[in-house]
Amino acid sequence: VNEGVKCIIPERIMSIESTCKFFELFDLTTLGQYDNREVKVFIRREKSEGWREVDNGLDGDLRMLEVLGFMQVKFCLASNTNLDTSVSIQDKPDAFSILMANSRQPLLPRHCNERNNYDRLYNEIIELFKAQQVGWTGGLHETIGKAFVNRIATALWYIxxxxxxxxxCLYHLPALFAQLKTYQDGKSYDEYYYTGHHKKNPLSQQKLVHLSSSLEISISQPWASSDRWNQVMSAVLSLIEILKKYSDYLIATTASMNELHHSNESAHSPGNNSTMYRVSACEPHQLKDEYVQLDDLLSEKSFYEHIEI
Incomplete structure (x- = not known):
């Protein structure tokens, strides 16, 4: 019995009924050790001749040996190399399968080089999204995804x-964005606004409308309806609501101020917007604490004349 070119069971002289089949001779020779292997059967008359393969293999009848005068039988175990190779080739994904699998993996935009605090905000938003296990497929992370991150960064930077x-005004930053690393460290992004010597512009109603509209463009796209984005979308919707509500507040405040500015009536009048207090007379050392500050202030005025009552 051979396996490839290696002889695993040496030659033996055996006796068996001619009415049997080759598989019975094989089992008798190998003692059932190789029942699950593919086996080829070869026969010959003597050593000077070449081996001839039996077409039916193990299912062939031993009677042919008697009829044709063949005296020697060789069993060859088929090597597992080809089988293992074919299995490994089948199991190994091809390049197209790898590309398709990668295209279905959610990806995020690449981090940018941090040249300023805005870049840091941009990168921290990506890290926040990474923690939420969200992303875009089909290469959208470098186009639509990048635009979305930029829109959030622009809105957060502005406010x-x-x-x-x-x-x-009870408009608090959404909890998800409060988890950004810089906020967790108790810091802010636009530090120049506080430290720089420049005019501190208040929030602009037009800018707030533009930012909220920009975010709405992103979340109206099909990818935003995926379940994986639920938590992020909830935070973005809250951010949009804050921008819109404060914009409405600024509109209402501006309208009220314009109305007062063009009104013939004073916004404040002594009859409606003043309060008069009556304080009982007492010795200076008996002044209550809440009156000491008032007494000191009036004493410093040149037009005030202290009168003992």
């Missing part, structure tokens, strides 16, 4: 110096 103003 960053005014978060306290918004909070005073």
């Amino acid at each position: 960053d110096p005014h978060l306290s103003t918004l909070s005073a």
Whole structure:
């Protein structure tokens, strides 16, 4: 019995009924060790002749040996190399399959070089999205994805110096964006707004409308309806709502100021916008704490004349 070119069971002289088949001779020779292997059967009359393969293999009848005068039988085990190779080739994905698999993986835009705090904000938004396990497929991360991250970064950068103003109106930064690393460190992004010697412009109603509209363009696209984006979309919708509500607040405030400016009536009048207090007379050392500051202030005025009552 051979396996490839290697002889695994040496030659033997055996006796078996001619009515049997080759597989019975094979089992008798190998003691059932190679039942699951593919086997080829070869026969010959003597060593000087070449081996001839039996067409039916193990299913052939031993009677042919008696009829044709063949005296020697060789069993050859088929090598597993080809089988293993074919299996490994089938299991190994081809280049197209790899490309298709990668195209279905959600990806995020690449980080940018941090030259300023805006770039840091941009990169931290990407890290935040990475933690949320979101992304775009089909190469959209470098086009639509990049535009979306930029729009969020632009909106957050604009309102960053005014978060306290918004909070005073009960418009708080969405919890998801409050998880940005810089905010977690207790810092802000637009530090120049606080430290620079320049005019501190308030929030602009037109700018707020533009930013909210820009974000709405992104979230109206088909990819935004995917379940993986649910938490991010909730935060973005809250951000849009803040921008819109404060924009409406500025419109209402401006309209009210214009109305007062063009009104013939004073916005404040002594009869409606003043309060008079009556304080009982007392010795200076008996002044209550809440009156000391008022007494000190009036004493400093040149037109004020202190009168003992």
